[in-house]
Amino acid sequence: MIMAVDTTPTRWQSVYRPSLFAGKVALVTGGGSGIGRSIATELGSLGATVVIASRDVDKCNIAAKEMNQYIQQNCSDHGCSVGKVVVGPSTSIRDEDQVNNLIEHIIDTYKALHLLVNNAGGQFVCSAEELSSKGFQAVVNTNLTGTFHVCRAAFENYMRDNGGSIVNITLGNRNGMPNMVHSGAARAGIENMSITLSQEWMESDVRVNCVRPGIVFTESGFENYGPAGDMFLEKILPAMPAKRFATPEEISSAVVWLLSEGASYVTGSVVSVDGGSAFHFLPLIDIEDTSHLPVYGTLPRKAKL
Numbered sequence: 357m358i359m360a361v362d363t364t365p366t367r368w369q370s371v372y373r374p375s376l377f378a379g380k381v382a383l384v385t386g387g388g389s390g391i392g393r394s395i396a397t398e399l400g401s402l403g404a405t406v407v408i409a410s411r412d413v414d415k416c417n418i419a420a421k422e423m424n425q426y427i428q429q430n431c432s433d434h435g436c437s438v439g440k441v442v443v444g445p446s447t448s449i450r451d452e453d454q455v456n457n458l459i460e461h462i463i464d465t466y467k468a469l470h471l472l473v474n475n476a477g478g479q480f481v482c483s484a485e486e487l488s489s490k491g492f493q494a495v496v497n498t499n500l501t502g503t504f505h506v507c508r509a510a511f512e513n514y515m516r517d518n519g520g521s522i523v524n525i526t527l528g529n530r531n532g533m534p535n536m537v538h539s540g541a542a543r544a545g546i547e548n549m550s551i552t553l554s555q556e557w558m559e560s561d562v563r564v565n566c567v568r569p570g571i572v573f574t575e576s577g578f579e580n581y582g583p584a585g586d587m588f589l590e591k592i593l594p595a596m597p598a599k600r601f602a603t604p605e606e607i608s609s610a611v612v613w614l615l616s617e618g619a620s621y622v623t624g625s626v627v628s629v630d631g632g633s634a635f636h637f638l639p640l641i642d643i644e645d646t647s648h649l650p651v652y653g654t655l656p657r658k659a660k661l
């Protein structure tokens with residue numbers, strides 16, 4: 357298995373002002389692992405009460421305990437108040453009723469929902485030709501419809517009357533997403549949906565933005581891909597301009613900025629955090645000789661391979 361550079365910070369601290377989010381209530385979906393866990397830790401270290409929620413509550417409980425220990429030990433040494441990470445009820449964002457239940461639970465318990473990070477999501481590697489309709493729908497329902505469910509419930513139950521800030525996590529797919537057609541389509545949908553919501557909800561003082569990560573090595577995420585993922589990464593890593601993956605903290609840092617009042621004039625935006633990969637060709641797929649396009653007109657001899 358190809359490994360990323362070990363970028364785990366020994367004593368990570370946010371670059372943002374302590375207590376930035378004191379008194380704020382945040383929801384991070386999929387906050388029990390990977391990128392979501394880093395976002396929850398950073399928001400908690402900056403004073404927020406952070407609800408994490410996903411399908412696996414046991415995983416979230418273990419993660420929350422570790423995050424709270426980390427926050428207490430490493431982030432509270434300026435005499436400032438730190439927040440805490442708490443676990444919401446088991447929720448599949450694909451299920452509208454479960455999402456409504458989660459949001460109602462948050463408003464009942466914490467009386468507010470100022471900040472929302474739609475991080476939960478994922479996909480599997482499969483060519484478009486082999487992908488069943490059910491497989492396509494499973495990924496679109498998780499990423500696109502699931503994100504819509506959470507945005508709408510947060511708006512209806514709190515943000516419409518009180519304002520708020522939403523950040524949706526997408527995925528660097530500027531050049532398409534070979535072998536992940538479902539996810540590429542869903543993430544492009546999330547970005548366009550976010551632009552629409554930013555306009556419809558501006559009157560309510562709700563900002564909606566996206567963070568579009570390049571490749572972030574999260575063990576939780578990559579163990580899903582097996583050999584197909586390894587093959588993908590062996591080709592992509594050397595072709596990346598930065599020659600390394602992102603750390604979850606590098607994604608979190610952009611999310612925190614967008615959530616903060618420092619981004620008060622930013623809405624409907626997509627921030628790429630990808631080490632410049634969006635503007636660099638990444639060989640996601642081998643295109644064999646048989647797929648040459650037929651020529652119309654005369655192609656100069658020198659222009660042929």
Ligand SMILES: CCCCC/C=C/C(=O)SCCNC(=O)CCNC(=O)[C@H](O)C(C)(C)COP(=O)(O)OP(=O)(O)OC[C@H]1O[C@@H](n2cnc3c(N)ncnc32)[C@H](O)[C@@H]1OP(=O)(O)O
Nearest residue numbers: 477478479480482488490491494495498577580581585588
């Ligand atoms: C390697 C480069 C990475 C690029 C950067 C991206 C990184 C990341 O995003 S890391 C985060 C990764 N985390 C995850 O992906 C975890 C989340 N994934 C899931 O939870 C699931 O894969 C799912 C939600 C996307 C699908 O799960 P589920 O709804 O439980 O699916 P079912 O088992 O019910 O199957 C539905 C349907 O889909 C077909 N299917 C499932 N897996 C595959 C597969 N590997 N290949 C082909 N088809 C698959 C399955 O067969 C079902 O269809 P039918 O057979 O027609 O019934």
Ligand SMILES: NC(=O)C1=CN([C@@H]2O[C@H](COP(=O)(O)OP(=O)(O)OC[C@H]3O[C@@H](n4cnc5c(N)ncnc54)[C@H](OP(=O)(O)O)[C@@H]3O)[C@@H](O)[C@H]2O)C=CC1
Nearest residue numbers: 386389390391410411412448449476477571572574576577
């Ligand atoms: N790692 C990477 O390179 C990149 C990741 N991303 C995206 O960033 C996000 C986080 O990924 P990462 O941290 O790497 O991977 P993880 O697998 O660790 O995170 C995915 C999280 O989403 C949750 N989740 C999945 N499906 C559902 C669902 N139906 N309802 C509620 N929660 C769900 C999972 O929890 P549970 O299983 O308990 O439900 C899990 O905590 C994902 O959307 C991912 O696709 C984007 C670009 C690159």
